[in-house]
Amino acid sequence: MLLPPAWVFPTVAASTWLAMLLAMLGHWTMIGEPRYGLMKPGQNIPFISDIGAQELKPLFMIGCITTVLLLNLSFYQFIQTKGYINKLCTHGSFFFTIIGGTGLVLLSVLDNISHHLTHDICVTVFIVGFLVSAALMALDYIYLGIAHALREPMLLTSFAIKVSFIVIELTLIIFFRITEHTHYNQNNMAATLEWVIAFVFTGYILSLIVDQLPSSQRNLQDPKGYQQLEMRTSMSLP
Template identity: 40%
Template sequence: MWGLTTFVPVFSAFVWLAMLITMLAVWSSEGSPHYSSMDPKQTIAYISDIGAQGLKPLFIAMSTVTVVTFDIAFILERWLRHTGRLTPNTSIWQKIYSGLSIVAAIVGAAGLILLSIFDALRHNRLHNIFLGVFIAGYIVSAIFICWEYQRLGIHFREHSVLRYSFWIKLSFILIEVALAIAFGVTQKTDRYNVAAVLEWVIAFVFFFYVLSFFIDFMPAASSKHHYSNESKMNMATSEPNGDAAHDGARYFRGAAATEAGTANGYTNGNVNGNGMHPGYPAPNANMTKPTEPVPASRNF
């Protein structure tokens, strides 16, 4: 069952990709027409220009499916981490970051759905507002989930998937912020063809971001056991915010020293009251070998 969750972000990503390719193909097959929502000097159509014409039902439907399934992936990730199918959170702050990333993703999803409904031809001002909400929502969401993964990576250094996912999401933030700024500048300076190209690039980068969540779900698909309650309890930390690395020595019964600072010398951790392994008498003051009892005679 949990293996199927891996394909939720994959499904979401490829629905988005299929929509973009379909819109480009239709516009090209029609001879790259100049739509009424385009500027007179503009020759490259925005996604929203194509989506405001005959492909508006496709634009609304596939945009909605994309962001709804993508937000489901966020919620599933939170649930799998809560139940131990993914590396569990080690502090309340990590859970807060995760929750904020979900809220921001929902806001971004609402922005995309609304911009597809309020198209650039009939509701240009609202369309641009919701476009900003869509981009900002998912950038903020990526920031919080990136923050969560950075903290998880400190505690679980052996899980390289956390490190890879962190860098992928950080790259998405940096690239999309740079592209969004460039898009806004070219819009303001009436360089509409450049702005249109940047909008398509932003959309394709978003495809790779959604697809990157596939690697986040891989440990849940491959794991057979939950993290034990003992492991979760041993994640108690010494920092005030509960976000420090845990003490790995607690997980081994045969450690050289117990938390009280006394060695037991045996891997099974069992000692008797005098600190020696059961079955051996305490040494005498001169540390001489004790006299062994004479065995009873077998002659009857």
Template identity: 40%
Template sequence: MWIVSFWVFPVISACMWLAMLIAMISTWAVKGKPHYSNMPASRTIPYISDIGATGIQPLFIAGSAVTVVFLDLSFLAERWLRHSGQLVRNKGRFDKACSIISIIFSFLGAAGLILLSIFNDVDYRRVHDSMLGLFIGAYLISAIFICLEYLRLGVTYRRQHRVLFLSFWIKFLFIVIELGLAIGFGVLNQRNRGATNAAAVLEWVIALVFTFYVLSFIIDLLPSVRTRRHIPQGEKAMHIGRPSTSSGRHQHEVTYEEPVTTDSMGDRGNTYRGQVVNGHPTNGTYLPRDF
């Protein structure tokens, strides 16, 4: 059923990340917008890490860990679904290599976020800043390589699967926007030593933009989803049913699994429990009523 599928990984990741950010800024506001000891006197808006270094650091650590674990599961799910044919397969070594490299850098980015939440900016300032750079840099590089993969896939399947180009443009925009914001944040942070509100605002914006990047993986994983429908007997070559007797007639109520969308579905996307519709692969083309 579609409810239990790989698309829930990015949803859980994005929801956890957004909930953590809201909880952190809300805690700061509820406490009367205090000026933390690790904030310069001239800055009134805290960095995310400023709040995370206070009594809610366990929330910061747990939220960060859950976010990146499920995000990396999204990367792994995408790779496995393409390998198994539930999503359109990679066409060569280049796009497959891009996918693997993006996974490697996503793991590095995950390590960076978890470690920066553990090593707070009060007691471990240098380590914290280094891990922040690793987190942002690694996920940007990961996004670049997954963009290259989707560009290659989009060109290869430009007629059949337009969603690949859609995913590419979403991730490309993320790279451009996030890179610009990260450069601005770095310049302001270094020039003013974190003493201005502008750098803090940019950090919060960077974190929110990251949420939309995570959600973009729903588009990638959704074509592997199948839903359950009820149809009359004989309308499907492949079905599951139980016989029943009604008014002396022998009938069947049958169910089958149908894709939510065929766009970007792989050559094995028409299988159910190892069986192929009508005994033949459909190469990603799903024909619901004309086998």
């Protein structure tokens, strides 16, 4: 099968995700920033799911499904080309990507109005799935060793993006949950944080682009290349 370069899938996935978010936010602004049924008193900034449950639900669903499909294709292609020693973290990361992607698709289908509780559960599955996926990918690079990463700048870049994604998302999610369940006046802050969390998710997708670049794959696509890199690193140590 003739496939495009590996970096194409995550690039299109990131573009699709950003375009969907901007289209939803832009549409809400252009129609006069209406208040939706589930918005609480004093809240004038909608959650993503508030907009996604209205007339833009088809766009929300298509955007989420397309993003998930492209991410899964990107990860599958990455696994096929990855030949160095530890595959456990990579396969585990792929598994949790599927779990998180399933949560993302379901939360777009089961909207916040008709399936409020189920929607919230799917949001949790989505967030946890991709956070664990990113953590396993970062752990994989730790397994390779910091010394190896320093000799391969693109690997270090990917590692830094994933760790930053985990730290930033966890911090935002904690504040989001705190503000979501406090006084009604805090729901504007909670809604804003949810939008920020969604935009930051783009960082995880972009890190997959870095993983797929030829410079990231150099010397790491087969066990011999990995062993040669390991030997060069060992010889350079005192």
